Amino acid sequence: MSVEIKIALNDGIYLKDPQDSVLGRNILKHSIVLIDNVGFETFNFKKLAQEMGSTEASVYRYFENKHALLLYLVSWYWGWVSYLIKINTMNIEDPKKKLEIIIHSFVSASVDNPSTEYIDENKLHSIIIAEGTKAYRTKDVDKENGKGFFKNYKQLITTVADVILAINPKFKYPYALASSLFEMSNDHLYFAKHLPRLTDIKEEKNKHCEVENMLNYFSFKLLSYEIFIQVD
Amino acid sequence: MSVEIKIALNDGIYLKDPQDSVLGRNILKHSIVLIDNVGFETFNFKKLAQEMGSTEASVYRYFENKHALLLYLVSWYWGWVSYLIKINTMNIEDPKKKLEIIIHSFVSASVDNPSTEYIDENKLHSIIIAEGTKAYRTKDVDKENGKGFFKNYKQLITTVADVILAINPKFKYPYALASSLFEMSNDHLYFAKHLPRLTDIKEEKNKHCEVENMLNYFSFKLLSYEIFIQVD
DNA sequence: TTCAAATAATAGTAATACTATCATTTAAAA
DNA sequence: TTTTAAATGATAGTATTACTATTATTTGAA
Numbered sequence: 001m002s003v004e005i006k007i008a009l010n011d012g013i014y015l016k017d018p019q020d021s022v023l024g025r026n027i028l029k030h031s032i033v034l035i036d037n038v039g040f041e042t043f044n045f046k047k048l049a050q051e052m053g054s055t056e057a058s059v060y061r062y063f064e065n066k067h068a069l070l071l072y073l074v075s076w077y078w079g080w081v082s083y084l085i086k087i088n089t090m091n092i093e094d095p096k097k098k099l100e101i102i103i104h105s106f107v108s109a110s111v112d113n114p115s116t117e118y119i120d121e122n123k124l125h126s127i128i129i130a131e132g133t134k135a136y137r138t139k140d141v142d143k144e145n146g147k148g149f150f151k152n153y154k155q156l157i158t159t160v161a162d163v164i165l166a167i168n169p170k171f172k173y174p175y176a177l178a179s180s181l182f183e184m185s186n187d188h189l190y191f192a193k194h195l196p197r198l199t200d201i202k203e204e205k206n207k208h209c210e211v212e213n214m215l216n217y218f219s220f221k222l223l224s225y226e227i228f229i230q231v232d
Numbered sequence: 233m234s235v236e237i238k239i240a241l242n243d244g245i246y247l248k249d250p251q252d253s254v255l256g257r258n259i260l261k262h263s264i265v266l267i268d269n270v271g272f273e274t275f276n277f278k279k280l281a282q283e284m285g286s287t288e289a290s291v292y293r294y295f296e297n298k299h300a301l302l303l304y305l306v307s308w309y310w311g312w313v314s315y316l317i318k319i320n321t322m323n324i325e326d327p328k329k330k331l332e333i334i335i336h337s338f339v340s341a342s343v344d345n346p347s348t349e350y351i352d353e354n355k356l357h358s359i360i361i362a363e364g365t366k367a368y369r370t371k372d373v374d375k376e377n378g379k380g381f382f383k384n385y386k387q388l389i390t391t392v393a394d395v396i397l398a399i400n401p402k403f404k405y406p407y408a409l410a411s412s413l414f415e416m417s418n419d420h421l422y423f424a425k426h427l428p429r430l431t432d433i434k435e436e437k438n439k440h441c442e443v444e445n446m447l448n449y450f451s452f453k454l455l456s457y458e459i460f461i462q463v464d
Numbered sequence: 465t466t467c468a469a470a471t472a473a474t475a476g477t478a479a480t481a482c483t484a485t486c487a488t489t490t491a492a493a494a
Numbered sequence: 495t496t497t498t499a500a501a502t503g504a505t506a507g508t509a510t511t512a513c514t515a516t517t518a519t520t521t522g523a524a
Binding site for chain 1: 270271273274362363365366368369370371373374377382385386389390404405406407408410411412415416419420422423426427429430431432433446449450453454
Binding site: 021055057058 | 502504
C-alpha cells in the first residue's frame with residue numbers, strides 16, 4: 001500500500017477539487033488514460049464520461065472545460081516533480097549531485113516512483129511530453145498567470161535555478177537553463193519517438209538514459225568556469 | 233517592390249496551393265492576422281472567411297482543416313528561415329560566423345527581412361512562438377511525418393547540425409543542439425513576454441538581442457573543446 | 465465566343481461544448 | 495432514525511463548430 005500524497009494546486013483551476021472525492025479521482029484517472037490514448041484535441045468530456053460510466057454534466061461540475069483539466073494534470077505533474085526533487089535531494093549537500101537528481105527526475109520521475117493510486121505517472125508523463133506546452137500556449141496565459149495557475153511550474157524552475165546558482169554563482173542564465181532542461185527533456189523524448197531527425201537520441205537504445213546523459217553533459221559544460229579552448 | 237520568392241512546401245499539406253491564386257494568398261494573409269489576434273484554438277474557417285469577405289466553403293477548397301493551415305504556415309516559416317540562412321551564409325567560410333547568423337535568423341529573421349507581399353513575417357513569427365509546436369504535437373504526427381509534412385523542419389535542423397559539426401566535429405549532439413536552439417529561441421521569447429519567472433530574458437530590454445546573446449553563449453560554450461575547469 | 469475552372473451563395477448535417485432541470489442516491493446532522 | 499443538504503445521474507436542449515453538398519455566378523484561357 002502506497003502512502004497517499006496530496007499535491008497542492010491553485011484552487012482556481014478547478015470548480016471542485018477532484019482529489020477530494022471518488023468521482024473526482026476517477027475523472028483524473030480516466031482522463032489520463034484517455035488523453036494519452038486519443039490525444040488532447042480529440043479528447044472531450046463526453047467520451048471521458050462514457051469511459052468512466054458517468055455523465056458529461058458530472059465532469060463539468062469539476063472542471064470548466066477540458067483546458068482546465070489539462071492545466072490541472074500538468075500542474076499536478078509540476079508539483080509532483082517538485083516534491084520528488086525535494087525529498088530526493090534533501091540530505092544531499094553537493095549541488096552538482098542535486099542537479100543530477102533533478103535531471104533524472106525530469107527525464108524519468110515516472111519510471112521509478114511510488115504512485116498515487118488514481119494517477120498513472122507514466123501515462124501522465126507521456127501527456128506532459130506530448131501536450132504539456134498546450135497548457136500555457138493559449139490566448140489566456142496572462143489572465144491565468146495572473147490568477148496563479150502556473151505557480152507550480154515557476155516554483156519548480158526556481159528550485160532548479162537555485163541549485164544552478166549554487167554550482168556556479170556567476171552563471172548568467174539560471175532560470176533559462178532550468179526551464180530549458182525541463183523543456184528539452186520533454187522535447188527530445190518526443191523527437192526520439194516521432195521526429196528522430198530532430199535529435200541525436202535514439203528510440204531503440206535506452207532513450208531516457210540517453211536524454212539524461214545529454215542534459216547532464218549540457219548543463220555541466222555550461223556551468224563550468226569560463227576557461228576553455230575556443231575552436232578555430 | 234520586393235522580389236517575390238516562393239517557398240517550396242510538401243503538396244500533401246494543402247488541397248490546392250494557396251500561393252498560386254489571389255484567394256489562396258488572401259487566405260494566408262488573413263489567417264496570419266487572425267490566428268495572431270485570437271489564437272489558434274478560437275480561430276476557425278468561418279471567422280477567416282468573414283474577415284476575408286469570402287466563404288467557408290472556399291477556404292475548405294484549399295485546406296482540409298485548420299490544422300493543415302497551421303502546418304502550412306509553420307512549414308512556410310521553416311522553409312523561409314532555411315532560405316534566409318542559405319543566402320546569408322553563402323559567402324561565409326567561418327562556421328562560427330555561420331552559426332551566429334543562424335541564431336540571429338532564429339531570433340529575429342522576421343524583424344529585418346524583405347517581405348513576401350501576402351505574408352507578414354513578424355506576425356508569422358508570433359504565431360510560430362505561440363502556436364508552432366502545435367503543428368507537430370498531435371496524434372497524427374507519425375502519419376503526417378510519413379507523408380513528409382515536416383521535411384522543411386528537418387532540412388532546417390540538418391543545415392544547422394552541419395554547421396555545428398563544422399565547428400566541432402567531435403560534438404556528440406549536433407541535431408539536438410540545432411533543434412534546441414530553434415525551440416529555445418521561441419520558448420524564451422514567449423516566456424519573457426508571458427511567464428517571465430521561467431527565464432532570465434527581460435521583456436523591457438531588447439528581448440531579441442538578449443535571447444540572441446544567450447543562445448550564442450550557450451552554443452559556443454557547448455562547442456568549445458573539452459578542456460575546462462570543473463567547479464567544486 | 466465558348467468552355468472549364470474557380471469562387472460565391474446558400475443550405476444542411478453531425479459533432480462538440482456546453483447549460484438547465486429534475487430525480488435519485490449518499491453522507492452527515494439533528 | 496429522520497431530515498436535510500450535497501453530490502451525482504439521467505435526460506434534454508441550445509449554440510457553435512466543423513465540415514459537405516448543391517447550384518449559381520464569375521473569371522480566364524482556348
